[in-house]
Amino acid sequence: MTSYSFPAGATSSSLPGSRAASATEVDVEAFIDSHKFSGFQWTILVLCFLILAADGFDTAAIGFIAPALVKQWGVSKADLGPVMSAALFGLAAGALLAGPLADRVGRKIVLVVSIVWFGGWSLASAFAGSIEALTVMRFLTGVGLGAAMPNAVTLMSEYSPATRRGLAVNTMFCGFTLGASAGGFVAAWLIPAYGWKSVLLVGGIAPLLLAVALVAMLPESVRFMVTRGSEGARIARVLARIAPGRLTGTEIFVIREQAETTQCSPLGQVLSQKFALASVMLWVTYFMGLLVFYLLTSWLPTLIADTGVPIRSAAVITALFPLGGCLGTVAAGWLMDRASPYRVVARAYAVAGLLIFAVGYGAGHLVLLGALIFGAGICMNGAQSSMPTLAAAHYPTNCRATGVSWMLGMGRFGGISGALLGAQLVGLGWSFMTIFGLLAVPAFGASLALLAARVKTGNAHNAPGTVGAEV
16 A cells, blocks of 8 residues: 655645644545546546547548558558558657656656657658658657657546546547547548648647647646645645635645555556556557557558549548547446446457458448448447556556556557558458458457456456555
């Protein structure tokens, strides 16, 4: 059991040797859990939603501009493999680095820097003149993208009450799927009139504008502030925005959590005996899900176009895959707050596998193909978007960002594999039916790995809001 405490109005250099008799101890997690979702928390939700929308748009953009790149630069589809996977390598690097950093310096500063970073490099990518230059710039863009997502998830999780955490975090995660989906519609509108560079320009300017709003409006995690010894008055000001008039100024703020040891590094805790096996299973699950997700978002326009469908129609049909994820993500979050979250997500992966298999039989029937892709998107995106919620619930505050980011980072190698595998499958000339039959396998694998994680985790993790903490 680990307990962090800090009195209101005190600083790290002025803490008294003993607590004042009149002081009231306030567990910040219990405080957040016991009050309704406030306008302040809605502001955090909207800001984090926009962060993930920008993230999703820039992540998916390369898949939507790929057919135009092939046509304008006169390169083969297989030549785009490095460009498709470059951002995914960057996503992995950014996630693996950003989590431990955020557990040490804070969620907000890492978020702001990461958004400025990927926005700037997206702008630069619009002026790339060769595949080699675009590959390098997409990698650098990916570093920022990879750093942003886990910290947005962690911050939102730490400001959400336990009984609504699954729904709140998953609703925020809809920003990613809507941003990715918007990429298809924006590309279908912009590319014919302004060329592929216009998509990257939009993906660069929007995050830079958002960063300005974040500096002014986004708070640091109150739970992080307690663990790092921030001024009690600063903590009280934040909590007062959640529940005005409930604090007197004499409170001592605490967090009580089950942690391996406070002397261990954040990564050391994630890989400790207490968390290791379940951590690996979470990584495997996310790896399998991203393999499917990025192969589809990167290569689905090309695969559909190869069946004789016009590029514009292929882009719109592809956009249905992430668009369906919004419904699935919200539904999964709602169910996770009411049932075993591991079972909910595992079943979503299994149904996604069945629908992806069925997509292979939809070639030549645009309405059927669109319906199957939309349904697969509901299940696959719903399951995949719920994984950070599970990870955030699994770890204590002092290693939560690391736990979430390392699951995302290790899983990104599945995305890399998906993008590279897509290039190979296109080059081999296999049938549409065969490709989607193979894609169903990792979806079923994700379901099995998550059930294995649940066996290790046990009943203590049946509700995202109660995992790893004692109130």
